[in-house]
Every structure is written in C-alpha cells, then in structure tokens.
Amino acid sequence: xxxxxxxxxxxxxxxxxxxxxxxxxxxxxxxxxxxxxxxxxxxxxxxxxxxxxxxxxxxxxxxxxxxxxxxxxxxxxxxxxxxxxxxx
Numbered sequence: 888x889x890x891x892x893x894x895x896x897x898x899x900x901x902x903x904x905x906x907x908x909x910x911x912x913x914x915x916x917x918x919x920x921x922x923x924x925x926x927x928x929x930x931x932x933x934x935x936x937x938x939x940x941x942x943x944x945x946x947x948x949x950x951x952x953x954x955x956x957x958x959x960x961x962x963x964x965x966x967x968x969x970x971x972x973x974x975x
Contacts, residue, residue, distance in 0.1 A: 888914050892921040897943040900932050902954060910958035919960060923951055925967075 890909050896902060909919050926933050926945035935943050955962060 888917050890917070890919045890921075892919075894922060896921060896946065897924040898941075900934065900944045902946065902951070906954040906958050906960075910960060918963070925951075 890913055892905075892909075896905075899905065913919055924943065924945045925948050928947055929949070930947060931950040932944045932946045935945060937943060952962065
C-alpha cells in the first residue's frame with residue numbers, strides 16, 4: 888500500500904530503476920513518499936563532493952517528475968525544505 892524512501896535518493900545518481908521497481912510493487916492507488924535533494928539545473932542530477940569523501944547527488948525536479956510520469960505515478964503533494972548546511 889505504501890513505499891517510503893526518506894534520506895536515500897541523494898546516494899544514487901540515476902533513479903530510473905528505483906522508480907520503476909517502486910511502480911511495479913506498489914498497489915493501485917498506493918502512496919510513494921520520498922525525499923530528494925534537488926538542484927536548479929536542467930541536468931538530471933549533479934554530483935557534489937562532501938567532506939566525508941562520499942559523493943551525494945542532487946536531482947532536478949524535472950527529472951523526478953518525468954520519472955514519475957513515465958511510470959504512471961502522479962504528484963499528490965510536494966513540499967520544499969530549505970536548509971543551510973555545509974556540503975564540503
């Protein structure tokens with residue numbers, strides 16, 4: 888009925904296979920809740936080097952919306968959170 892994925896997408900560059908698998912296992916009218924670190928670029932994602940040497944990926948909202956649409960999902964609610972943090 889529900890799939891929750893919070894705090895993970897920023898570790899993956901390409902989310903296509905993840906969204907596809909969620910679409911496959913989610914029941915009709917189920918809810919998929921997730922968080923994403925977004926970027927303002929037109930690129931699908933940008934790689935950000937961190938102080939811990941573990942890169943993170945920021946995904947464009949256009950890329951996310953396109954993946955959802957291609958997998959017959961619709962956005963029910965979108966919320967933005969602004970944080971001031973040091974990536975490096």
